[in-house]
Amino acid sequence: MKFKARTDLALEARELYFESSAIETDVDGVEAEEEETDCGIKISRVRITSKNGEETIGKPVGNYVTLELPQNADFEQRIHTAACKAFADELKRLIGDKNDGTILVLGLGNRNITADALGPKVVDMVLVTRHLIEYMPEEIDQRLKSVCAVSPGVLGITGVETGEIVKGVCDRVKPSLVIAIDALCSRRMERVNNTIQLADTGIVPGAGIGNRRMAINNETLGVPVIAIGVPTVVDAATIAGDTIDRIVGNMKANAKENKALFRMLETIAEDDKYGVIKEVLKPDCDNFIVTPKEVDSAVELVAKIIADGINSAIHQGVDLDEFKGL
């Protein structure tokens, strides 16, 4: 069995493709652009436009935006403000004119597992207005949009597919747009709690830290779905796999003269990689995750950026300070 690094980021899926292909050419059906703000926030926009792009990168047709915050951004209010603004701007672009009805914000993930609690944490901080607009319409700012927010839990806790619960709620609430927030897996520790991905394709099975089988997208729900994800972990198996690739890569670089050795390195690696990973990560190599020690506070900080960003992207022109519980 061949080991494959696991990632939920389109950015990394594209990287993986280029790593494994000989030459870095453009892929037909994939457009990409990059930008960097004053505060050092890198914005990459990948647009997959055709079946060919979809198959090459392994992500469905749609728009993928990635924001990478500078390292240690968590300690400065200035970066927090800039990150909220950059995120809100990208979200606004993806929302376009889909916010004329109710928006349903979904906090996916398990609130009892720190690294998976991003979605529920965002839901707890999002400004919810649907009930105010319904029950006391004359008392609130007319520019506020109708927003509701649900954390549906995870299969292991509820016994029900997340997608089923979401579908049930959508059938009652009939939103015009769904925004789903979820914790993701990255390939690289340097992206953890530091990178925000937006996509207008919804969330497809197998993504996230937990296992979700039913897609949450336009096809299953009947409304557009914007997915917002932050990698909060790297699979321990991915770290082990990367380690092998690098040590073997280094050996190969040193073994260029010695053809027998070079060939052996290639063969051995292919054969042994998965076995070694399973041995190092006994007893359960699929269940171990790598996080920074301070994962608890890091997830809190990025949840706040996303919640603030969602609030300001949706309720444009409203001074939200007076609604903010700080």
Add this chain to the structure above:
Amino acid sequence: MKFKARTDLALEARELYFESSAIETDVDGVEAEEEETDCGIKISRVRITSKNGEETIGKPVGNYVTLELPQNADFEQRIHTAACKAFADELKRLIGDKNDGTILVLGLGNRNITADALGPKVVDMVLVTRHLIEYMPEEIDQRLKSVCAVSPGVLGITGVETGEIVKGVCDRVKPSLVIAIDALCSRRMERVNNTIQLADTGIVPGAGIGNRRMAINNETLGVPVIAIGVPTVVDAATIAGDTIDRIVGNMKANAKENKALFRMLETIAEDDKYGVIKEVLKPDCDNFIVTPKEVDSAVELVAKIIADGINSAIHQGVDLDEFKGL
């Protein structure tokens, strides 16, 4: 405006009736029996059988069972075991033969407010099996029933009526029975965190610490609903109201000879009661609750009794120890 003590307990509704009626006679359409176990657990069963009973007591036709644990029961494992068993027995009786399909356990209330978090806490501890039975039927004990569990949140957090979310989930899951757990209001501090009420009538609007408008019952969901409630607070206004009743009651007892005084006491109390309560509980007399200091651990303990009791009432004959995360 006349002040009325707020209660969600059928037991107390009946008490209130007898307090305000002159003679303690039987009410037509209301049957009541009491029992006490070895461990000092008092079990009262009130059955409302007719429209007359319904109107007299102010609770819909159905069965209401109340378990009162001995004070300070929280410190003894022995009482915990006895309470689980007594509770499971009463629950089994109410479930009857309605557990041949999937059972949906609902954790009502706001998990971010300690005194309202009972329902979500129970859901976190209930043994959920529906997904196991669906995805790996051959690997699990055939006697396990199918159980799923959802904490739908509260209107102020989600922006959606709890009843709407529950209806949406029911439409997808199609349970044969719903068991809904909620934190209640009592009239008496001595019942707080100490009393468990079961009812096969579902939950009617206005109950609980928060405000729920849409009923969760057979009529709205199309399946039988067993409601389990524990009073975790007394309204501060109820305490104030009770205080007035008692002080005035004492004065009346002392003023029997003096007719003018007696009449004055009756008039003044009626007029002033509500005004005094509002004055004492400025600025928001509907928003203040009375709890024991250690409400956090008390709610945890009673949630554990309910979760253990639900598990053993549903999965009869299965040794649940091997599924228990302690």
Add this chain to the structure above:
Amino acid sequence: MKFKARTDLALEARELYFESSAIETDVDGVEAEEEETDCGIKISRVRITSKNGEETIGKPVGNYVTLELPQNADFEQRIHTAACKAFADELKRLIGDKNDGTILVLGLGNRNITADALGPKVVDMVLVTRHLIEYMPEEIDQRLKSVCAVSPGVLGITGVETGEIVKGVCDRVKPSLVIAIDALCSRRMERVNNTIQLADTGIVPGAGIGNRRMAINNETLGVPVIAIGVPTVVDAATIAGDTIDRIVGNMKANAKENKALFRMLETIAEDDKYGVIKEVLKPDCDNFIVTPKEVDSAVELVAKIIADGINSAIHQGVDLDEFKGL
């Protein structure tokens, strides 16, 4: 036994005095001044200057400052900023020149009881620098003062008097100033989570939600102690007592003509008050507290004001944004 409303606020102790004394004259040894800021924050400064003042008001000689925030202040960033500033200004005045050594911040109270967790929450948010100044002095802003912070727990959890633990820590750390934060009891719901008291007298036995016996003050620790307190609860017994006072007060106002009745009202009230309170608050009238439903978030908000205020009062002239984990 005569019932006495319980309060930890000097402001209320003074009110209680004037309520029980016939005419509102000045008390010798007590100076008081009031101020109101633009944002509607009321600042009262009570200075007790003599033994006579001490005995009259029942609080030791020293400075007591009370900030009262406008109701619902929690929803506006603007008020939060103003409250931080007003609080920091008063704190600076009390600190004076006592911040030339290490400052020890104490988070008193039980972090597992929501209404008592104020102190530990503040400690979690205070900027701690002592170890940085000690281990990497050249890497940090020279204007930062040395701050350390400890949450010593409560007697029921640790088995050790809080004062003993604090004394032990002081003996090792040798601070030049102690700032102790604690949750208090008020007489009035309208002050709960809304009022911040500062005092340069330390904390005296019996204060707070829990029971602390050993004083934490200059006398016991050998360093000046500034106490910061916020009422987070009212004793349920106080609410009941106030209710009786008011209903009886109303009756008296209506009974002025009828001397016999008037006299009876006075007598009955004195006799019965405590008995009624104990009856209403069975089984444990000293253990019940009144809080707003949303006590959890309210305590969080006021803890943030205090932590931000302490940080800016201590580290004057430093831009703390770059240290802030938001």
Add this chain to the structure above:
Amino acid sequence: MKFKARTDLALEARELYFESSAIETDVDGVEAEEEETDCGIKISRVRITSKNGEETIGKPVGNYVTLELPQNADFEQRIHTAACKAFADELKRLIGDKNDGTILVLGLGNRNITADALGPKVVDMVLVTRHLIEYMPEEIDQRLKSVCAVSPGVLGITGVETGEIVKGVCDRVKPSLVIAIDALCSRRMERVNNTIQLADTGIVPGAGIGNRRMAINNETLGVPVIAIGVPTVVDAATIAGDTIDRIVGNMKANAKENKALFRMLETIAEDDKYGVIKEVLKPDCDNFIVTPKEVDSAVELVAKIIADGINSAIHQGVDLDEFKGL
């Protein structure tokens, strides 16, 4: 720089020694014995008796006991009970006759970081009696020993060396024995949350997830210190290092015939190992930890075993059920 796998377990330190030494002979000054209980709990006792043993294994002279629970032990009450008993028996042996005065239980670690919160969690569950014995000696079971318990926090939060705070508390409380609980680092995922180490040597600098500089032992505190540790994480760098060792080991096994290749494998690995690890774990290879996804509940479970075990080891012959808040 040579990379060295990090471990806090004496068991693993001994393994590491045997891995790096050519033949598995006995080490002078190190005695070891193993045992397995009915329930599959493995108990290893390592006794380091001389300077030579100390230097060979890298742990100070003393007794080290390790309990390894069977995998997935967390799901069975039966295993929980057996683990409590086995742990209590070993603890009793180490305590010997040192429990004739007050015992101080220390919960080391940071309660805000899930994987480091083991100590504070245990402290929250330990039965504390010192204050009862002091303030109401006639009301409690005379067989109860005097126990107090403190969670001193960590340097990064308090600004004070943990050892300093502990020393200060000891100077006031004057215990006859200290029991310190801390979260540890292991080399192997299979030991995480599954292994309990007891040692009568105290805790030496550098141990644990955080960094502690001042030792907590007989020398610094003046009383015997029993340390109880559970590995809750593996350093990500250790995982990466182990991966390299294994892949290179596999290659060596296949390259036995080819001496040049074999020699190269040995050289390359030594040179590159640390560089590869730093590259894979950018940007901060010392800050990343590997945990099971469900680390939150796993730490909770093992904390309960330790707390129950401590309680029953200390208060021998007392029925603790009546004190147990379950």
